Amino acid sequence: MEKQEDNNARLAIMELANMISVPMSLNAVVRLNVADAIWQKGSNTPLLPSEILSSILPSGTGDPENLQRILRMLTSYGVFNEHISLVEPAQRRYSLTEIGKTLVTDKNGLSYGPYVLQHHQEELMKAWSVVHEAVVDSSTEPFVKANDGETAYGIYGKKPEMNELMQKAMSGVSVPFMKGVLENYDGFNGVERLVDVGGSAGDCLRMIIEKYDNIKDGVNFDLPEVVAKAPKIDGEIHVKFIQKHKYSSIYVQATCDAYM
Numbered sequence: 001m002e003k004q005e006d007n008n009a010r011l012a013i014m015e016l017a018n019m020i021s022v023p024m025s026l027n028a029v030v031r032l033n034v035a036d037a038i039w040q041k042g043s044n045t046p047l048l049p050s051e052i053l054s055s056i057l058p059s060g061t062g063d064p065e066n067l068q069r070i071l072r073m074l075t076s077y078g079v080f081n082e083h084i085s086l087v088e089p090a091q092r093r094y095s096l097t098e099i100g101k102t103l104v105t106d107k108n109g110l111s112y113g114p115y116v117l118q119h120h121q122e123e124l125m126k127a128w129s130v131v132h133e134a135v136v137d138s139s140t141e142p143f144v145k146a147n148d149g150e151t152a153y154g155i156y157g158k159k160p161e162m163n164e165l166m167q168k169a170m171s172g173v174s175v176p177f178m179k180g181v182l183e184n185y186d187g188f189n190g191v192e193r194l195v196d197v198g199g200s201a202g203d204c205l206r207m208i209i210e211k212y213d214n215i216k217d218g219v220n221f222d223l224p225e226v227v228a229k230a231p232k233i234d235g236e237i238h239v240k241f242i243q244k245h246k247y248s249s250i251y252v253q254a255t256c257d258a259y260m
Ligand SMILES: C[S@@+](CC[C@H](N)C(=O)[O-])C[C@H]1O[C@@H](n2cnc3c(N)ncnc32)[C@H](O)[C@@H]1O
Pocket: 153, 170, 171, 174, 197, 198, 199, 200, 201, 204, 221, 222, 223, 226, 249, 250, 251
């Protein structure tokens, strides 16, 4: 009995040691846009790796065997369903599970894909390799240490592509979340001015003021470079966008009020 427990423990530690293969495989399928290739406007028909490949690489290039290895790995973590044909030659086809469907791009261009990509950007990945240093010396956080003294939002401010991905990641997560909140929560009744602190692209604010006519004034309070990229909100509502003017560690409204 003890021997069996030892074996299980050894297997478990090896699995943990290789755990990086799971999120990195997930990152790979998002980069390859596998979910949209399988979804095919809602059919979710089980496909061979070679069929998925010809959809994501119409040039006919690529390695279906390597794609299959990634799909099998993620099948064991509930992202795909594997369908094995009983007739020879045995073939494996893949469809999306409920988890896999979160990676499908919806009619608004949103999915959880950007959230996956955002968490695996090089700058963030570098921080993980120095996490132990946070224990040895906590004066500088691992992200800052790994990125030559830059904070995450400092880098987002300098790199528009990172800023854009961050906003897309937040929208992909927050829009379905806020939909659920608004179906079950009525605490915005009677509110006239609503401030979303760290509102990113302003999705949550927009969804709330679309539902509640009583809100006459919405404020998206975020960093200048984030607010500059936030889409304008239609309607009669005044949306005051926060611009520049640094006060302490937060940004306060200074110069630019955009009235719709
Ligand atoms: C995790 S995101 C949340 C986004 C949004 N609330 C949502 O649910 O989609 C945090 C937000 O805080 C903003 N933020 C970070 N530091 C800030 C600061 N000093 N002043 C204002 N906003 C800041 C970021 O730009 C980002 O949009």
